[in-house]
Amino acid sequence: MSLIVIYNPVCGHGTAKSLFEEKVIPLIKEQGKQIHGVFETAHAGHSGEIVLDHLRSFSQDLTIVLGSGDGTLHEIINAVKSFSSSEPREITFALVPCGTANALYYSLFPPTSQEDVNDSAYALRSLTSFLSSNKSIPLTFALTSVSSADGEGVSTETSISVVVASTSLHASILHDSEALRETIPGIDRFKIAAQQNITRWYSARAKLLPKPGFSSVELYDPNEDRFIQLEHPVVLEGPFAYFLSTVNVDRLESAFRITPFHRASGTVTQSLEVVILRPLRHPNINDPSDQSKTQFAATSGFVLGGAYRDGAHVRMRYNEDGSITEDGHGESVIEYYRCGGWEWSPEASDPTAHLVCLDGAILKIPPGGTASCNTTRAVDGIEFLVFT
Numbered sequence: 012m013s014l015i016v017i018y019n020p021v022c023g024h025g026t027a028k029s030l031f032e033e034k035v036i037p038l039i040k041e042q043g044k045q046i047h048g049v050f051e052t053a054h055a056g057h058s059g060e061i062v063l064d065h066l067r068s069f070s071q072d073l074t075i076v077l078g079s080g081d082g083t084l085h086e087i088i089n090a091v092k093s094f095s096s097s098e099p100r101e102i103t104f105a106l107v108p109c110g111t112a113n114a115l116y117y118s119l120f121p122p123t124s125q126e127d128v129n130d131s132a133y134a135l136r137s138l139t140s141f142l143s144s145n146k147s148i149p150l151t152f153a154l155t156s157v158s159s160a161d162g163e164g165v166s167t168e169t170s171i172s173v174v175v176a177s178t179s180l181h182a183s184i185l186h187d188s189e190a191l192r193e194t195i196p197g198i199d200r201f202k203i204a205a206q207q208n209i210t211r212w213y214s215a216r217a218k219l220l221p222k223p224g225f226s227s228v229e230l231y232d233p234n235e236d237r238f239i240q241l242e243h244p245v246v247l248e249g250p251f252a253y254f255l256s257t258v259n260v261d262r263l264e265s266a267f268r269i270t271p272f273h274r275a276s277g278t279v280t281q282s283l284e285v286v287i288l289r290p291l292r293h294p295n296i297n298d299p300s301d302q303s304k305t306q307f308a309a310t311s312g313f314v315l316g317g318a319y320r321d322g323a324h325v326r327m328r329y330n331e332d333g334s335i336t337e338d339g340h341g342e343s344v345i346e347y348y349r350c351g352g353w354e355w356s357p358e359a360s361d362p363t364a365h366l367v368c369l370d371g372a373i374l375k376i377p378p379g380g381t382a383s384c385n386t387t388r389a390v391d392g393i394e395f396l397v398f399t
């Protein structure tokens with residue numbers, strides 16, 4: 012096994028360099044581990060180049076102590092997809108959260124309070140696991156392709172997500188928030204981009220596919236507080252306000268538990284958790300007028316705000332007058348599915364429905380095309396794990 016250290020000096024609030032020089036590297040050395048290289052990323056895409064170089068030069072399994080957010084991890088996994096491994100091997104990450112959102116780290120080590128997050132020992136839990144118990148779990152990936160069927164044949168672009176694959180509001184937020192990164196480096200840029208897009212609806216059709224080895228898709232029933240099996244194919248007509256799927260995580264920020272059942276499903280099952288909000292399920296909204304969109308924006312804001320209350324949005328149901336309750340027996344506001352994949356076909360007339368967000372990276376579906384997302388474990392013969 013070889014061991015390398017990579018940190019991104021510009022991610023989050025730019026604290027990775029001092030944390031690594033003062034704490035992380037001394038701690039690894041104290042434990043007598045031999046480090047085969049310490050790398051500070053110098054530009055976007057650099058982390059992937061470092062890992063590819065290492066894979067080409069050494070044939071053993073690899074441990075990477077990674078100081079970054081989810082975006083750098085995404086970059087490494089996507090670089091490895093262009094590497095053809097001659098034999099199966101493993102890459103295991105010890106994560107040190109230095110990014111803005113750190114969705115994977117906060118999901119693996121759910122903080123009990125903000126003090127927890129600010130405690131320097133909290134950031135070293137994955138590293139400590141590597142140095143002491145060596146306990147790890149495999150990562151599942153969402154493999155998403157956007158393709159167009161044009162006269163010349165089908166052209167396809169593919170990306171691998173470690174955390175999230177989304178369309179609709181979340182994809183619009185990530186698309187717009189990138190322009191705000193320099194002026195607002197913290198998570199507030201996501202809130203501002205959310206306000207810019209909250210009244211938008213997205214015209215598309217979505218199809219949900221079963222998990223590998225299963226014949227049905229599961230839907231959470233808040234009245235019974237359990238998932239039920241849907242035997243027929245699940246095809247959902249738009250418009251959509253929100254369409255987001257996760258792998259490996261129950262949250263996108265430390266307190267934003269958008270897919271709160273992820274942990275309950277365990278780490279062994281290879282599945283996507285999908286959260287959907289469709290405005291025309293609202294009892295008093297029947298058309299896509301501007302007035303309806305403004306009215307529903309208040310519902311979207313309230314419902315998604317429930318994710319900050321320990322995932323309360325999944326329990327929300329409509330009363331007959333359109334008000335929302337967390338008890339009762341009305342229609343669920345959110346549709347929460349557990350499945351193996353999805354297909355998203357946007358209407359040609361709606362350009363924003365063509366955006367797909369994959370761990371923050373944005374792909375655009377070509378006109379007339381679709382996005383298809385499926386789960387996978389290995390990437391070109393390489394399995395990925397994380398110390399927990």
Ligand SMILES: Nc1ncnc2c1ncn2[C@@H]1O[C@H](COP(=O)(O)OP(=O)(O)OP(=O)(O)O)[C@@H](O)[C@H]1O
Binds near residue numbers: 080084086113
């Ligand atoms: N030296 C560098 N200069 C500019 N960009 C860099 C440099 N090193 C890495 N990057 C880029 O920084 C981007 C953001 O990094 P990362 O995702 O790790 O942090 P974040 O966006 O702050 O956190 P999160 O993804 O958790 O929200 C990565 O996509 C990476 O390509």
